[in-house]
Amino acid sequence: MTSLFFRELKIAWRSGGGALTGVMFFLAVVTVFPFGIGPDLNTLARIGPAVLWIAALLASLLGLDRLFQLEREDGSLDVLLMQEWPMTLVVGIKCLAHWVVTGLPLVLATPIFGLMLNVPPIGIAAAMLTLLAGTPAITLIGAAGAAVTVSLPRGGLLIAILVLPLVIPVLIFGVTATNGAMFDPDPFTAPFMILCALTLFSAVAGPLAAATMLRHSAD
Amino acid sequence: MSDALTEEKRSQGFWAWLTGLANPTRFMALTDAIMPFIASITVLALAAGLYMAFTAPEDYQQGETVLIMFIHVPAAWLAMMCYSVMSLSALGTLVWRHPLADVSLRAAAPIGAAFTLLALVTGSLWGKPMWGTWWVWDARLTSVLVLLIIYLGIITLGRALEEPTQAAKALAVTTLIGFVNIPIIKFSVDWWNTLHQPASVSRFDRPAMDAAFLYPLLIMALAYMLMFFTLHLMNMRNEILRRRIRTLKIRAAEAG
Amino acid sequence: MKVIAENLTVARGERHIVEKVSFSLDSGEALIVTGENGVGKSTLLRAFCGLLPMVAGEVRVENGPPEASLAELIHFLSAKNAMKDSLTVAENLSFWKEFCRSGYAEPGLDPEQALDTLELAHCLDLPFGYLSTGMKRRAALARLLVVRKPVWVLDEPTSGLDARSVDLFSRMLQTFCEAGGILIAATHLPLGLPGAKSLEMKALTATRANDQMAFE
Numbered sequence: 281m282t283s284l285f286f287r288e289l290k291i292a293w294r295s296g297g298g299a300l301t302g303v304m305f306f307l308a309v310v311t312v313f314p315f316g317i318g319p320d321l322n323t324l325a326r327i328g329p330a331v332l333w334i335a336a337l338l339a340s341l342l343g344l345d346r347l348f349q350l351e352r353e354d355g356s357l358d359v360l361l362m363q364e365w366p367m368t369l370v371v372g373i374k375c376l377a378h379w380v381v382t383g384l385p386l387v388l389a390t391p392i393f394g395l396m397l398n399v400p401p402i403g404i405a406a407a408m409l410t411l412l413a414g415t416p417a418i419t420l421i422g423a424a425g426a427a428v429t430v431s432l433p434r435g436g437l438l439i440a441i442l443v444l445p446l447v448i449p450v451l452i453f454g455v456t457a458t459n460g461a462m463f464d465p466d467p468f469t470a471p472f473m474i475l476c477a478l479t480l481f482s483a484v485a486g487p488l489a490a491a492t493m494l495r496h497s498a499d
Numbered sequence: 500m501s502d503a504l505t506e507e508k509r510s511q512g513f514w515a516w517l518t519g520l521a522n523p524t525r526f527m528a529l530t531d532a533i534m535p536f537i538a539s540i541t542v543l544a545l546a547a548g549l550y551m552a553f554t555a556p557e558d559y560q561q562g563e564t565v566l567i568m569f570i571h572v573p574a575a576w577l578a579m580m581c582y583s584v585m586s587l588s589a590l591g592t593l594v595w596r597h598p599l600a601d602v603s604l605r606a607a608a609p610i611g612a613a614f615t616l617l618a619l620v621t622g623s624l625w626g627k628p629m630w631g632t633w634w635v636w637d638a639r640l641t642s643v644l645v646l647l648i649i650y651l652g653i654i655t656l657g658r659a660l661e662e663p664t665q666a667a668k669a670l671a672v673t674t675l676i677g678f679v680n681i682p683i684i685k686f687s688v689d690w691w692n693t694l695h696q697p698a699s700v701s702r703f704d705r706p707a708m709d710a711a712f713l714y715p716l717l718i719m720a721l722a723y724m725l726m727f728f729t730l731h732l733m734n735m736r737n738e739i740l741r742r743r744i745r746t747l748k749i750r751a752a753e754a755g
Numbered sequence: 756m757k758v759i760a761e762n763l764t765v766a767r768g769e770r771h772i773v774e775k776v777s778f779s780l781d782s783g784e785a786l787i788v789t790g791e792n793g794v795g796k797s798t799l800l801r802a803f804c805g806l807l808p809m810v811a812g813e814v815r816v817e818n819g820p821p822e823a824s825l826a827e828l829i830h831f832l833s834a835k836n837a838m839k840d841s842l843t844v845a846e847n848l849s850f851w852k853e854f855c856r857s858g859y860a861e862p863g864l865d866p867e868q869a870l871d872t873l874e875l876a877h878c879l880d881l882p883f884g885y886l887s888t889g890m891k892r893r894a895a896l897a898r899l900l901v902v903r904k905p906v907w908v909l910d911e912p913t914s915g916l917d918a919r920s921v922d923l924f925s926r927m928l929q930t931f932c933e934a935g936g937i938l939i940a941a942t943h944l945p946l947g948l949p950g951a952k953s954l955e956m957k958a959l960t961a962t963r964a965n966d967q968m969a970f971e
Contacts, residue, residue: 283853287842294841304651308703309646315691319636322613355835358806360827365858395623497809661884752878752885 281365281373288377290339292444301341302382303389309335312394321398328399329458332407333414333451335393336386340415341443344422345429345436347378348494352430357494367491375416375423375487383415399462405467406461410475414454421446422485427490449476506555523739526599530732541729544722547700551715564628569715571621571724574614577647581611581727585653586678589671599735601667602742604655606734610652634683638689645684663742697698756782756819756905759939762812765795765802769879771810772798773811778954780956783904785938785948793809798940799956800908803939804831811851816927819905825969827857828905834911836895840884843895845882852901861903871901873923888915896924907942922947 313331314477324331351357359371387408394404426441429435453475460468552569585607591600622640623633634640653673660666759779765772765824772795773784780786801807803814805826814921816825822961838847848866863869870876873893878886887893899907913921932938932948941944 283850287839287846287850290846291839291841300651300654304655307651311641311648314636314641319641320630321635353835354839355833355837356839358801358804358831358833358850359837359855361806362804362831363855364823365854376545391776398632398634436521455711493827615944748881749885752881752890753887 281369284370284373285377288374289381292377292381292458294375300385302342306335306339306386306393308340310396313397314361324438325398325400325403328394328397329403329407329462330455331397332390332393332399333411333455333458336390336411336415337447337451338419341385341422341440342492343378343382344426345366345439346445347423347426348430348490349426349435350495357430360496361457367495368487371423371427371487371494372483373492375419378423379419380446383411383419386415387411403458403462406458410454410457411471413472414450414478415429417450417475417482418447420447420482421450422480422486424486424489424493427497430494438468450475453478503732514702523599527736530736534729537663537725537732537751538729541725544718548719548722551718555715556711563575564625565712566620567625568712569719569724571618572617572716572746573720574621576720577727578611578615578618578643578722580724581607581614582646582650582674582678582681584613584731585674589678590676592667593598595701600733601670602738603731604670605666606738607731608650608654608657610730610734612647612654614723614727615643615647615650619647638685638691639750640656642681642685645688648680653677663745684720709738756935756937757817757819758814758825760803760812760814760907763799763802763809763814764811764812765798765807773956774959776954776956777812778952780937780939780952781837782935782937783932785932785940785946787946787948787951787953788939788941788956789943789953790837791958795927796956797910799934800831800910800939800941801833802901804829804908806831807859823857828904829857829898829906830902830971832899832907832912834907834914836891837898838883838891838895840882841874842883843880843896844875844883844886844897845879848892848897848901855902855904864900866897866901868895869871869897872900872927873897873920889917889920892916893920893924896927905935906937907939909938909942911942912940913942913944913946914934 284494313322313335348357351360361367364493390408390411394407399407422439422443425439425446426435429438429441432438452475453471456466457468457471457475458468460471548569552566555566555569557563585604588604591597592604619640623642626635627633653670656673657666657670660669671716681717728745757779761777763776764774769869770911776799778786780913788799798807802809805814814825816828818826819825837851842850845866848869850864852863861909864872866878867879870879873896875890875893875897878890878894883894892912896912913924917925921944928938928940928946928948939949
């Protein structure tokens with residue numbers, strides 16, 4: 281199974297640096313927000329965590345459509361399905377690799393973009409922590425969407441439409457927890473715990489749903 | 500080799516000489532010869548510039564932080580110059596179909612992005628003591644940030660398209676669109692910013708800069724420019740070698 | 756070991772593509788599936804491998820390793836190569852060698868030896884995407900050698916191969932069958948396997964097809 285993980289990393293790195301593209305998209309979205317809202321630093325600081333979360337959410341959806349589609353196009357999916365490994369585990373490993381390539385760099389880049397949005401240090405730390413806990417959920421739920429659309433030639437947009445409503449809770453608790461760390465009366469721990477629970481739940485439900493779909497997607 | 504070069508130059512003029520450089524082997528030989536020379540001048544200029552910068556007097560307002568200027572301002576200049584070089588290369592690809600133009604464009608992009616990033620980071624370090632914040636959405640800063648995004652986009656596009664001939668046109672068109680767009684972005688951002696927030700931050704309003712600052716700055720700018728040309732030539736050589744390796748690999752596959 | 760397929764029936768939508776196909780193969784036996792384009796050769800092979808749901812019929816193994824499912828016993832090579840362009844041939848093969856290995860089977864050849872069998876050893880460290888069509892197919896065939904599996908199911912294995920490579924490949928198949936392997940291949944070219952069983956597929960009756968055309 282480690283061989284699958286490292287294969288995914290190698291492919292992502294060779295074909296145009298997956299990590300770089302995601303972070304660049306993150307940067308582009310964060311840059312666009314002040315143009316719409318205005319450059320007032322106080323306003324930006326107040327909505328900064330939400331901007332970081334929305335940008336990270338959109339960046340995490342990037343590239344999800346290729347997660348299984350490429351495997352299907354070159355025939356690898358058949359071979360992956362026929363081995364003794366449970367497909368749920370295979371999907372889980374693929375999600376993990378995908379998150380390491382797309383989600384983790386976003387978490388690491390958050391401090392820079394947080395500074396640009398004038399988010400205070402405690403807010404940046406909280407945003408990093410919540411993104412670290414929350415972005416895996418987006419990848420895992422997205423994997424189910426990717427499996428559903430695996431045979432569609434233009435699945436990318438459809439995945440976004442299917443997955444966005446499902447990840448709304450992740451966004452709500454991620455932003456609530458980050459705001460809780462920044463503004464005093466609001467709590468941090470409770471929404472953060474719910475966020476972790478959501479990720480754990482999707483770690484089971486996402487791969488299970490995706491594996492079921494993939495097993496029936498062959499034609 | 501060089502005799503043949505000068506002979507050709509004399510008989511057919513500069514244009515023919517430039518076309519003659521299209522032969523990558525000739526380009527490699529020529530750059531091989533001048534590389535040590537240009538590299539050592541760069542090191543000398545950089546050393547002189549840094550020495551002059553560090554011995555420059557402290558600014559009465561900004562204190563020691565004015566030293567950042569000597570790193571920051573030339574980086575910002577070079578960020579723009581590099582994009583101009585890339586746009587010329589793009590024209591070279593599209594209009595004159597010069598084979599080295601694409602190599603030049605590809606080789607310049609990461610260097611330009613590095614200078615832009617250097618300008619942004621040093622600007623941010625300078626901004627903290629001056630304005631009390633790491634970043635403001637000031638028109639100048641924002642448009643440089645947009646320039647960085649354009650650079651990164653071009654680099655990613657180049658990495659995504661593997662076949663060099665196919666990539667050349669796409670890169671050239673993107674670069675030129677970016678070039679036309681940069682003034683538009685610049686004006687719109689100026690407009691955007693003044694609409695919402697009157698310029699609270701301005702720097703270098705003083706029309707005449709003291710000679711004690713001006714000369715080190717100019718020397719540093721010269722050193723940066725030399726550094727750009729050195730790095731650019733080195734990266735072009737790497738790009739040519741990279742393409743040769745690719746061709747050799749494909750040929751090796753066919754040989755069986 | 757013996758694989759038995761009984762009354763395999765596969766449908767696409769309402770329409771039966773494959774109807775009541777039965778065969779059984781002992782160790783060392785080969786089955787060549789022939790027929791015009793579109794009669795459902797690929798569909799039959801995929802259903803046999805468990806990649807397509809069947810309307811009726813079953814596939815079972817007798818005297819096989821008890822802990823392995825049918826799918827795990829099969830090396831399936833479809834019309835696609837199941838290799839990644841950006842990885843080198845060696846990386847591709849090593850990955851499949853690791854991933855397809857299972858408890859009951861003995862390890863197969865090294866990627867280098869496997870490629871050598873197909874006279875492709877010089878491409879070991881080249882990215883798969885750099886190879887020509889025929890070489891890509893040969894590299895994909897090398898996957899069959901890096902892990903030992905008792906059943907090979909091959910869909911048009913010789914597509915894109917030149918005469919010399921087809922020869923190499925036939926010898927590879929003979930070795931496999933002599934060692935007790937079970938082979939099922941859909942192909943147009945004779946593979947030079949004496950004593951191979953053959954199954955000729957025919958299109959389902961015209962009237963019936965016309966009926967269905969009206970609905971589609």
